[in-house]
């Protein structure tokens with residue numbers, strides 16, 4: 001078994017990799033050579049094969065060929081873990097087309113196009129496998145502080161739901177992951193965070209949920225209930241909240 005990890009420099013990605021027993025790895029990222037020390041450590045500790053491969057979600061022209069590039073350079077794979085994402089500055093992006101497009105294109109367009117082609121590859125291989133897609137609780141309801149990112153992540157969650165429906169009669173399982181706040185470089189400069197989880201905790205939940213073939217995971221678990229309450233607030237009240 002080989003797992004392809006997209007956005008492998010993320011601490012969440014690396015915590016997932018450390019918990020996926022029995023897999024070889026294709027670690028995909030921009031400037032993937034920076035992953036050489038992590039890959040060397042992994043080979044030593046786990047006696048597994050680890051290959052590095054260049055991947056940029058914004059290079060949409062390359063995404064159709066990408067599954068075959070991975071196959072040729074790293075070998076066949078049966079699990080795709082999509083971790084990459086981009087938060088950006090919501091206020092700045094409201095007036096900056098380039099920043100707006102980056103948030104939408106990394107988190108939704110690039111993710112959906114990459115996963116479409118990777119899903120075709122997995123389906124055509126006919127083998128048991130899976131797709132794990134990292135979305136966010138921010139995609140469950142639009143808030144003024146992060147609705148560009150939230151819209152893209154919410155779109156990705158709908159995309160994964162459709163993909164799961166399409167692949168339900170195949171041996172390819174699709175898991176949607178909605179983390180709350182996680183202690184990573186993405187959140188290090190943000191104020192007002194609460195109930196912040198470690199990458200290790202989130203990765204434990206993700207690997208357990210994938211093994212149990214769950215469809216949708218909120219991690220940590222209490223975010224399911226927090227988001228349920230948030231979604232129940234009537235819009236006429238919600239629109240006045242400073243969230």
Ligand SMILES: NC(=O)c1ccc[n+]([C@@H]2O[C@H](COP(=O)([O-])OP(=O)(O)OC[C@H]3O[C@@H](n4cnc5c(N)ncnc54)[C@H](OP(=O)(O)O)[C@@H]3O)[C@@H](O)[C@H]2O)c1
Pocket residue numbers: 006007008009010011012013029030031055056057058083084085086087106134135136137178179180181182183184185186187
């Ligand atoms: N941290 C949180 O509180 C939180 C909450 C909910 C969901 N999430 C989601 O969890 C995932 C992991 O995030 P994180 O917290 O670990 O943040 P992170 O450290 O900022 O990691 C994000 C990763 O995405 C990669 N990336 C960004 N743009 C890319 C592109 N165009 N092509 C390929 N890779 C790209 C980055 O690569 P470089 O290293 O090359 O920049 C980085 O490795 C993301 O999808 C994020 O949206 C995070």
